[in-house]
Amino acid sequence: MAYIITDACVSCGACASECPVEAISEGSDKYEINPDVCIDCGSCVDTCPSEAIEQG
Numbered sequence: 001m002a003y004i005i006t007d008a009c010v011s012c013g014a015c016a017s018e019c020p021v022e023a024i025s026e027g028s029d030k031y032e033i034n035p036d037v038c039i040d041c042g043s044c045v046d047t048c049p050s051e052a053i054e055q056g
Contacts, residue, residue: 001040002038003056011031021038022037
């Protein structure tokens, strides 16, 4: 199951630069993960300084 970014996101972009398949992009109010591209590697979780990413 793909990861999701919660409302705790501060839009720092750290997760997007860490994603090996470029599944993360900037949304209107926070970053978003495309579930069709996400490979569940967890790299974004380890990088997020606000702990805003969780298993969906």
